[in-house]
Amino acid sequence: xxxxxxxxxxxxxxxxxxxxxxxxxxxxxxxxxxxxxxxxxxxxxxxxxxxxxxxxxxxxxxxxxxxxxxxxxxxxxxxxxxxxxxxxxxxxxxxxxxxxxxxxxxxxxxxxxxxxxxxxxxxxxxxxxxxxxxxxxxxxxxxxxxxxxxxxxxxxxxxxxxxxxxxxxxxxxxxxxxxxxxxxxxxxxxxxxxxxxxxxxxxxxxxxxxxxxxxxxxxxxxxxx
Numbered sequence: 191x192x193x194x195x196x197x198x199x200x201x202x203x204x205x206x207x208x209x210x211x212x213x214x215x216x217x218x219x220x221x222x223x224x225x226x227x228x229x230x231x232x233x234x235x236x237x238x239x240x241x242x243x244x245x246x247x248x249x250x251x252x253x254x255x256x257x258x259x260x261x262x263x264x265x266x267x268x269x270x271x272x273x274x275x276x277x278x279x280x281x282x283x284x285x286x287x288x289x290x291x292x293x294x295x296x297x298x299x300x301x302x303x304x305x306x307x308x309x310x311x312x313x314x315x316x317x318x319x320x321x322x323x324x325x326x327x328x329x330x331x332x333x334x335x336x337x338x339x340x341x342x343x344x345x346x347x348x349x350x351x352x353x354x355x356x357x358x359x360x361x362x363x364x365x366x367x368x369x370x371x372x373x374x375x376x377x378x379x380x381x382x383x384x385x386x387x388x389x390x391x392x393x394x395x396x397x398x399x400x401x402x403x404x405x406x407x408x409x410x411x412x413x414x415x
Contacts, residue, residue, distance in 0.1 A: 261308040264319040269326040269405045275319050276344045276398070284316040284372055285344040286365075289330060291323045294338040300355070303362045307369075314373055328404065333397050341365055342394075343372065348384075349394035 266272045272287070279285045288304055290297035308318045323330050323338075333342070335354075339361065343351040351368055355361040375383065384391065 261312045263308050266319050266321040267325050273405050286318050287342050288320040289335050289340040291338045297339045299358050300339045300361050
């Protein structure tokens with residue numbers, strides 16, 4: 191079975207930004223940005239939109255809408271929950287999965303960053319989940335996850351990016367930038383991306399397919415004869 195090396199995973203993750211630089215710049219200039227409750231911000235400043243005067247001199251100040259609730263971070267406690275969460279995600283929705291260990295000090299510090307990230311993207315087409323190693327150790331072994339915390343991004347059942355981290359700032363900076371770039375991609379950009387990185391994406395996705403097979407075998411073994 192072919193596996194994706196850590197070097198290839200990191201290479202894939204870091205190249206996302208450079209591959210999408212032109213696309214990101216285009217959308218940023220046109221005000222398309224995912225940030226909390228504002229998915230698309232027009233060139234007109236928010237101050238002008240929310241505080242103005244009509245021709246009759248009557249103030250039309252509009253109160254800011256209440257902040258939306260923080261997007262739930264799904265806690266996955268089994269292999270079946272892990273596979274089902276990824277497989278049942280809506281079409282073209284990103285799925286972020288954080289892998290962590292209970293005794294990992296850095297994981298505890300990154301947990302707050304992950305919650306803030308879920309709030310930041312509360313209105314964006316991305317779901318957030320996490321799974322602790324003791325939930326299914328074989329899952330971590332098959333996906334070659336040996337350091338914590340570790341994050342994978344899935345889309346339509348494919349693992350499109352993976353990355354470990356050595357610090358809170360690295361986790362926040364790299365993961366946030368990659369998610370933002372993915373959210374800005376148009377269909378033609380996705381086609382180019384998947385073609386350019388077909389080999390590493392294919393190998394990472396093959397590992398996930400292996401976990402699906404193990405899940406099915408475990409389910410069959412529990413079924414009455």
